[in-house]
Amino acid sequence: MNVLIVNPDKVFLSALSPLLEKDGHNVSVACDMTAALQVLEQSPPGLVVMEREYLEQEGQPFFAKLGQDDGLPIILLTSGSQTGEGVKFAPAPKQHELERIEAIVARVKEATSDRRSETLRVGDLVIDFAKKQVSFGGRRIKLPPIQFRLLAHLALNVGRVVEYQELLWEVWGYQGENSEARELLKVHIRQVRRKLGWDAAKAEYLQAVRGFGYMLAEPEETD
Missing domain, CATH: 1.10.10.10 (Winged helix-like DNA-binding domain superfamily/Winged helix DNA-binding domain)
Structure with missing residues (x-):
């Protein structure tokens, strides 16, 4: 399945993407809504993974575009930490972040499994x-x-x-x-x-x- 991950945290993206690819998914990543909209137009995903808080703040154009595909599922994540302007990303995910990523992979497996039964x-x-x-x-x-x-x-x-x-x-x-x-x-x-x-x-x-x-x-x- 084509999976789109939208998250401004590049470390998070680099940690999650390989795990989903290992499960056989084609993964596209976007660090902002502009890039996410481009992915929607060029390679429509079967599942979207993104932060609830980020979607609430930046997601109106994204939701308008999604209105054309009413069946597209979205996994909305609750942000585990706040990051702001000037905050540098750690070189690698910490243990609690790895646990969160593993939980996300499990949720994606569940969601894509459900989609097999249309x-x-x-x-x-x-x-x-x-x-x-x-x-x-x-x-x-x-x-x-x-x-x-x-x-x-x-x-x-x-x-x-x-x-x-x-x-x-x-x-x-x-x-x-x-x-x-x-x-x-x-x-x-x-x-x-x-x-x-x-x-x-x-x-x-x-x-x-x-x-x-x-x-x-x-x-x-x-x-």
């Missing part, structure tokens, strides 16, 4: 990630990109309550107040339920967990 089934709901298609009970359901991403993220976390702010970040790509996320999600959840013919009162498949978020449940879990 179809996800939850009861009568079938999501085809390759074709960006959804069907329920054998009937094709047309969903716009936002609602496809919303349903797909819930399906990838079936049986788990996904909180409002996590959905806001994963689907729309930005962080906001809990109340903003809740109100925005209400509109799209209502439309998804209507299109799939799910009864909100019976909590069919898609359950609202008041004050927290939403959960997609297997049919036997909806009683």
Whole structure:
């Protein structure tokens, strides 16, 4: 798989890249968003690995470009240390950095393994990630990109309550107040339920967990 790593830390890039290449991935690296956008245009990746903090600060053009590929997964990392202007990189990663890199490699393996199965089934709901298609009970359901991403993220976390702010970040790509996320999600959840013919009162498949978020449940879990 083509994997794009976006990180301003060149030592981090030089340590992580060979490990992913050893696992058979074609790795592209970018130290800034300009380089990352060039990679997206020239050699579209199947997976992106980048720091959450860096994406929040610099990532609007990147997210706009990603809007053309709604199924592209991103592994967002929590930064382990702060670096600023004038801070020199160490000549080699320290032990805690190596442990972090090993954990990232494991996450990439998990993500790319999941991608080998392009179809996800939850009861009568079938999501085809390759074709960006959804069907329920054998009937094709047309969903716009936002609602496809919303349903797909819930399906990838079936049986788990996904909180409002996590959905806001994963689907729309930005962080906001809990109340903003809740109100925005209400509109799209209502439309998804209507299109799939799910009864909100019976909590069919898609359950609202008041004050927290939403959960997609297997049919036997909806009683």
